[in-house]
Amino acid sequence: MCEWICVIEVLISNVKFLKVLCVEIQIFVYSISKWYLFFVERTDNMKKIKIIIVDDHSILQHGLAKSLEMEDNFKVVARADSGFAAIELVNHYLPNLVIMDVSMPGLNGMEATKRILKKNPEIKVIALSMHVEKIYVAGMMNAGASGYVLKSCSFKELLDCIKIVLS
Numbered sequence: 745m746c747e748w749i750c751v752i753e754v755l756i757s758n759v760k761f762l763k764v765l766c767v768e769i770q771i772f773v774y775s776i777s778k779w780y781l782f783f784v785e786r787t788d789n790m791k792k793i794k795i796i797i798v799d800d801h802s803i804l805q806h807g808l809a810k811s812l813e814m815e816d817n818f819k820v821v822a823r824a825d826s827g828f829a830a831i832e833l834v835n836h837y838l839p840n841l842v843i844m845d846v847s848m849p850g851l852n853g854m855e856a857t858k859r860i861l862k863k864n865p866e867i868k869v870i871a872l873s874m875h876v877e878k879i880y881v882a883g884m885m886n887a888g889a890s891g892y893v894l895k896s897c898s899f900k901e902l903l904d905c906i907k908i909v910l911s
Contacts, residue, residue: 792819793910794837798830798853799823799845799872804895808843808872811899827851827859834860839867841910844889846873846880857887868909872902 795818797805802825809820821837824830828851834842842860846853857869870891871884881892890909893902 791817793817793841793906794819794821794839795841795843796821796830796833796837796839797823797843798825798827798848798856799843800825800848801845815903827853827856830856831859834864834867838864841906842867842869843872844869844884846871846875846884854883854887857884857889861888870902870905870909 795812797808797812797820799805799808805823805825809823812818812820821839822833824833826848830842830844831851842857844853844857853871853873857871860867861869865888868891869884869887869889870893871881871889872893872895873880873884874895875881876894884892891905893905
């Protein structure tokens with residue numbers, strides 16, 4: 745009988761030890777997973793290019809944002825439908841790139857670009873417009889835009905322009 749009691753005591757102590765060991769392993773795994781998530785999130789945010797899209801057409805904003813976010817290194821941080829809203833959002837998010845429509849009601853893209861770059865000269869602006877006329881292209885370039893792309897271009901052409909402007 746004494747032998748059975750000893751065996752049971754050993755089993756009970758082993759079970760208690762295993763429970764403590766399981767809890768400690770869970771804590772260890774949880775700690776590692778938190779550090780991993782912190783590191784991955786930090787490195788993802790460090791390498792992503794922050795973009796603001798400015799266009800008074802909601803459907804264009806939405807489609808362009810979805811297309812850009814399918815790319816690994818782009819994060820659309822905000823969208824604006826006017827030059828005034830763009831200036832506020834740029835001051836808040838400090839993006840790497842603004843994709844700016846030229847003609848919008850209220851404050852147009854040329855004037856918004858001038859104001860944005862006056863305060864934040866490190867930000868790059870690419871004009872995205874339906875206008876092919878020289879007055880619009882020259883107006884945006886004189887305002888400080890780094891590129892000018894037509895809305896009729898392919899998405900690949902826009903990506904090429906972004907890569908050139910940011911390099």
